[in-house]
Structure formats: structure tokens, C-alpha cells
């Protein structure tokens with residue numbers, strides 16, 4: 319009996335559903351469009367009195383321009399992180415940066431969320447796409463998706479006032495983190511006149527992170543904290559009326575990790591990098607255009623500032639001018655006029671660069687870092703690097719034992735080793751750059767993965783460096799002694815015998831310490847600096 323009654327019920331339900339479907343199809347097919355809209359409106363209104371739930375829809379494409387709706391993309395990104403935990407039917411596709419699979423909600427799937435006590439449900443559905451009549455606008459697919467947010471109307475204020483903004487912000491931040499970041503370089507002058515884009519770019523995939531950067535851990539932490547504070551300080555900068563920017567000056571000998579640190583900063587903040595080659599920029603005007611084309615969340619890098627243009631040379635001319643004779647003065651003035659003329663016609667000037675740092679950015683929204691690097695901080699004009707322009711000065715220096723441990727971990731995956739104790743004193747008293755240490759830690763043959771051999775290679779290199787430095791210092795001390803003796807002799811001679819005095823002079827020039835001759839000393843220092851770390855080692 320019971321079974322028979324159940325069967326009757328199912329038959330009734332089945333035929334009712336079939337009737338409803340039939341009526342709905344008739345309604346869709348034979349009722350005029352205007353009448354359908356009219357009826358739907360009133361049915362919804364009647365349901366609205368009885369149904370306490372509200373809905374908000376977010377469409378994949380905007381109504382007018384058929385463009386992708388940014389809000390949809392951001393919200394979908396937010397939901398994809400939630401849905402992988404709580405939706406049952408998911409779809410997987412490769413992410414934007416082609417690195418890993420991204421899970422998201424399958425069509426017609428429901429996902430729940432909670433915000434400040436409000437219970438929320440999200441649906442994803444498809445709808446026929448409204449395309450414009452022109453065929454050129456017609457999309458490949460005639461369907462598009464839309465998201466529906468359903469919630470009780472008592473949460474209306476929370477959802478419209480807070481929740482939707484929260485979802486948008488979170489989604490945008492995730493999109494920013496997951497996007498394929500780019501490394502931009504400015505095109506050369508010729509390209510510029512060929513009307514090519516001002517910047518060309520490639521995917522930025524540098525592996526450097528703060529974890530694998532060899533430097534003093536305290537200094538590293540300070541930099542990380544500074545970056546975090548900067549990246550979260552939008553409201554602060556807005557309140558005090560300052561452009562949201564920060565300048566870093568990285569200085570130190572070649573191979574101490576200045577470029578590596580920039581890559582680590584970009585990876586840490588998920589920023590793009592604009593590598594600005596100043597020598598390829600024709601004028602201050604072009605510099606402005608380049609900078610206005612940069613996007614927010616980016617690092618603008620000017621490497622080797624000391625070699626860029628005549629930003630430093632002009633100051634030196636002025637100083638020299640005061641000390642030189644009148645005739646020399648005239649000559650230099652002439653050179654300077656010529657230099658300046660060419661600078662102002664076709665080169666970036668110091669004032670142009672300062673204007674860019676101080677002025678232009680105030681009108682750019684969004685955060686930007688500017689990073690200058692130099693091997694010789696003393697060569698830069700103080701105006702360029704004063705605090706406020708370059709807010710943080712970071713010195714990158716030779717490798718110490720702490721730095722070595724990080725490199726040993728990077729290159730040999732070693733946390734400790736009995737040879738570390740031999741390396742500790744050697745590395746602390748020898749001036750070797752992290753680049754050189756890294757080079758010595760690299761296996762020399764493809765099959766050589768024995769960390770003992772690599773560490774012994776490093777010990778050998780450190781011992782050799784130590785010995786070279788000792789010999790150089792001894793030699794230098796000898797030359798100093800000799801030249802001071804010669805100097806005394808020359809002083810006595812020069813009053814009477816010009817020829818001998820000149821001989822003495824040339825001997826001194828061939829040597830190192832030309833204490834009496836300021837111009838020759840200048841040359842010698844320049845030479846020392848250009849020969850790189852070995853010579854620096856000796857000086858220190």
C-alpha cells in the first residue's frame with residue numbers, strides 16, 4: 319500500500335514538473351518580449367515580499383563596451399582561493415605566470431563565505447553574451463559568466479558597505495601577486511625616434527630572495543622591515559601629503575650584490591622593475607616621458623650612477639677651477655660651456671634628474687621605489703643622494719662568515735661542515751666579495767658535487783688572496799719608504815738641477831705614493847679604483 323502511494327506521489331510530482339516546464343517554454347517562446355519583461359518584473363516583486371534574501375550580480379563583461387569587467391576578475395580571484403577549500407566541484411587551469419595549476423569554482427557551483435558574522439553564498443552561472451552588432455566586436459564565445467552573491471537582507475549594510483570592498487581589495491592584491499612581473503628597459507635613442515614604445519619588456523623571473531642574499535642578518539631585517547612599512551603606508555603618505563615613493567642608494571664594491579638585492583626587493587614586494595639606462599636618454603624631456611610611462615608597484619633602477627652622464631664631472635670641474643691658474647681656468651670654462659651646451663641640448667642634467675625625483679612623482683599615483691647603485695659613493699653629487707631624495711643608504715660590503723654561511727647553504731646546501739671553522743678566521747680577515755666566494759663554491763666540473771672539494775677550493779682562494787694582500791702591502795710600504803727618501807733628495811736637487819729633478823719626478827710617478835703632487839695622486843686613486851677589489855684590498 320505504502321509503495322503504491324509513494325509511486326502515486328512521484329507520478330504527480332513528475333507530471334507537475336513537466337507541466338511547469340511546458341508552460342515556461344511556451345512563455346519564453348510565444349510571449350512577446352515586452353510582455354515577458356513586464357510579467358517577470360511583477361513576479362519578482364511579489365517574490366521579493368516573501369523572500370528575505372537579496373542578490374547582487376557581477377558580470378564578466380561590462381554592458382556597454384563589451385570589455386572585461388575588472389571587478390569580476392578580482393572577485394573571481396578572491397573566490398578561487400576560498401573555493402579550493404569549500405566548493406565541491408572545481409576546475410583547474412594553468413595560472414597567469416604558467417607556473418602552477420589554479421583551482422576555481424566550476425559553473426553552477428555554490429560557495430559559502432563569512433564576513434563579520436554575515437553568511438554569504440556565491441554562485442557562478444552562464445548567460446548569453448550581449449555582443450555589439452559589429453562583427454569585429456563579436457567575441458569568440460557567445461556566452462559569458464556572472465557571479466551572484468546571495469545574502470539575507472539584514473546584512474545589506476555590511477555587504478554593500480564593507481564586504482564587497484574587502485573582496486575587491488583582497489582579489490586585486492592576489493592578482494598583483496600572481497601576475498607575470500616584467501623587467502623593462504628603455505629603448506635607445508634611435509628606437510625612440512623610430513616611434514617604438516619607450517620601454518621594452520621581458521618576463522622578470524629572477525630567483526634572488528632575501529633568504530639567499532648574503533649579508534648581515536640585522537641589516538637584512540632592517541631593510542625588509544623598511545620595505546614592509548613602505549608598502550603598507552598608503553594612508554600615511556596620503557595624510558602627510560607626500561608622494562608614495564622611497565629612494566634607496568645601494569653602494570659598495572663590484573660583486574657585493576647590489577643588483578641581486580634589487581631583484582630580491584622586487585620579488586619580495588612583487589613589483590615590476592624598470593631598468594633605466596640614463597646614457598640612452600636624450601634629454602630631460604625624454605626622461606619625464608619615460609617616467610610617466612612607468613606603472614605603480616614598480617622599482618625604477620639607475621645602476622652605476624657614477625658612470626651615468628656627467629652628473630658628477632661638472633662638480634669636479636668647478637672645484638678644480640678654483641684651484642687652477644687663470645689660463646687653465648679659461649680653458650676649462652670653455653670646455654665646460656661646451657659640455658653644458660651638449661648636456662642641455664641632448665642629455666639628462668643633474669637638475670633634470672633632481673626634478674624627476676622631487677617633482678614629477680608627486681603627480682603619480684601608486685607606490686614606486688627608486689634605486690640608485692654605485693661603486694663609488696664619494697663620486698656622486700651630495701645633492702643627488704641627500705636624505706629625502708635617497709631615503710635609505712645601504713652599504714654592501716665584502717663577505718663575512720655570516721654571509722659565507724648563506725652562500726654555503728645556497729650553493730652546497732650545507733648548514734655546517736668541519737671546514738667551516740677553517741674558513742671563519744680566513745674570510746673575516748680577507749676582503750673577498752660574495753660574487754668571488756660564490757664563484758669558488760661552485761663545482762668546477764659537472765660531476766663534482768663534493769662539498770669538501772668546493773670548500774677546499776674556497777680556502778685555497780682565501781689563503782692566496784691573503785698572501786697577495788700581504789705582499790702588496792709590503793711592496794707598497796717599501797715604495798713609500800723609497801719615495802719619501804727620493805722626495806727629500808729631489809727637494810734639494812730641484813733648486814739647482816732641473817734634469818735630475820725631473821728624473822726624480824718620473825720615478826715618483828711610476829711609483830704609487832705621489833704625496834706632493836695632487837693631480838698625480840688623483841690619477842693614481844682613479845686607477846686603483848678602476849682595477850677593482852684587489853687594489854681596494856691593498857688600500858684597506
Ligand SMILES: Nc1ncnc2c1ncn2[C@@H]1O[C@H](COP(=O)(O)OP(=O)(O)OP(=O)(O)O)[C@@H](O)[C@H]1O
Nearest residue numbers: 530531532571572573574575576577578752753756
Ligand atoms: N650578497 C650576495 N648574496 C648572494 N649572492 C651574491 C651576493 N653578491 C653577489 N652575489 C653573486 O654574485 C653575482 C654578481 O652580483 P651582483 O651583480 O649582484 O653584484 P653588484 O654589486 O651589482 O656588481 P656590479 O657593481 O658589478 O654591478 C650575482 O649573480 C650573485 O650570484
